[in-house]
Amino acid sequence: MNPTIVDVARVAGVSTATVSRVINGISRVEPVTKKRVEAAIEKLRYRPNILARGLMKSRTDSVGILVTHIVNPYHMSIVHALERRLAAHGVFCYLCNSGDDPEQEDRYARELIRRAVDSLIVIEGAHSDSPDAVMYSTLAGDVPLILVNEHVALDIRAHIVRCEQETGIREAFAILAASGRRRVVLLNGTGHYSFDLKRRLLSEFVESNGLDPADNPVITISCPNDTESVHEAAGIAAALVRGPNPPDAIFAANDMMAAGALQGLLETGVSVPDDVAVVGVDDVIIARITRPKLSSVSLRTEEIGRETAETWVRIRDGVLTAPARVVVHSAFIERETT
Amino acid sequence: MNPTIVDVARVAGVSTATVSRVINGISRVEPVTKKRVEAAIEKLRYRPNILARGLMKSRTDSVGILVTHIVNPYHMSIVHALERRLAAHGVFCYLCNSGDDPEQEDRYARELIRRAVDSLIVIEGAHSDSPDAVMYSTLAGDVPLILVNEHVALDIRAHIVRCEQETGIREAFAILAASGRRRVVLLNGTGHYSFDLKRRLLSEFVESNGLDPADNPVITISCPNDTESVHEAAGIAAALVRGPNPPDAIFAANDMMAAGALQGLLETGVSVPDDVAVVGVDDVIIARITRPKLSSVSLRTEEIGRETAETWVRIRDGVLTAPARVVVHSAFIERETT
């Protein structure tokens, strides 16, 4: 059995209250007794029981981070950047993976709160597209809640840190337009705000450049975040380029599909970017591993992580009068496929 | 304030003990009262306080998973496979990231234990190479400890699940030998067991094929797990192939370096695998994104995850009489670079 505060008190010849005071550095305690207590702690290798402490203080110096996809390099980059900073504040980070299942996310969120995390950070949650986001609303009632890269109604009580994608995507389209591309295929996913956005920005590109919508179709891939999408994108790209109306650019909604498309194109012998340009989104490590290297829209994981950590600090310090609304700007990173 | 068990008892007109019985499904309770209690729970939206419960039972139905590199796709694949299975058992998985810092790992491990995780799983921990692994020994005294992919002395009390790399690497070398490669450069890292192993197996390959050690050098890269290693490997590969004694194969200690080497080779115009073969280790998504696709040694994340989960079940069920020693076998996955 682990030693308890009672053991320490006995060994030090003081009361448990005094031991508690020493541990928490609260209120004065005679240097001599303090030494004795510290010696006893050392001797018994005593560690306070967090559960008991949490029960009393209902504070545990920990945050829960809820993520939808633990193998998604984009998400994990954000977590990485965030966690490093939080750890520097002595915070304990619990990471949980919902696997993009809203129900699981719900369960994990409540569970984390029940385990008395002091705040909850949700990264691109599975609920992010529900218009009312009622779940997040109720959550925000129980605990400070930071939503990262969500697109919920702004009247929600939660704090929001997000990277807008418009800027970077528009930059990408501008580059495509400047290099004379007039037949851009969008390899897209479905069911999330960001996919709708890409579709919209493609339309905008088509209209403002006076292009034919029929030359600029959207192709939807079933599981755009699965590794299988690499294959699927490759097949689609190859088919397109051999088809009757070959594109001169492929805009993929993420780097994985872009990498797949690139593979498919090169295998059919077309030249990238001379014949066909390729653009991805996310700017993860994948973009630097293909050949030629992928031009991609950076969604600024480092900044997102930093801003989220800073928001957490502001919440902790109580200097926030209203829910935070932080927006980080995306940017197009041009490499070798445009 | 959240409702407590007392509130529920009051509303249902029963004692707290009865409420507790209903919640835990332990011992009989009259269906009628049970209904009343459930109604009260529903009405108050009551959730038991995990801290208080954990304090009593010193069990929390949770496991801590400690990982060294949250952005490492290989590690995260293991976690993914593991967590899915654990979650199916109703276990709550806390994931923590040590960032490959032994001190941080130590702190996190103790912290998790103090938060009463029921068991601790360490994936390729930062202490994995210390010969005595004294930290793991003391940890194992406090909590069931499963070490994944560690290479510590086998008399330790912890349970061990690991993937041996010899099989797959030897297969890879055999393929290289069969295709007549006689000048293999090893792109290696340093400071971990697995790097030593690769060096040793290269020597074995050189000797058993009667090759010249000078033609089969080892080049050590400083941060083999960093994304920067892609660039570094590319530069080295390009330099090698332009040098006085160009290799006919590059064996990289992981896929990231292999991808980099591949880039470097192709940029200098050599043909892969005709002029130079490339082999990676880990078989992560990267291996399927390069062109040509990377031949790589699979370290069986799926099996590792499954075996680890099963070991956990055995520990929980108390059917383990001695520390578990599970070994999963690696395999060479031949793709297009050999």
Next chain:
DNA sequence: TTGAAAGCGCTAACAT
């Protein structure tokens, strides 16, 4: 400055 004692919310004997 220190100690005694009352909880925090829950479970588990022990009674009834």
Next chain:
DNA sequence: ATGTTAGCGCTTTCAA
């Protein structure tokens, strides 16, 4: 079948 009660290990008044 249900209630009473004594803790789990800690913090925090309130006294001394």
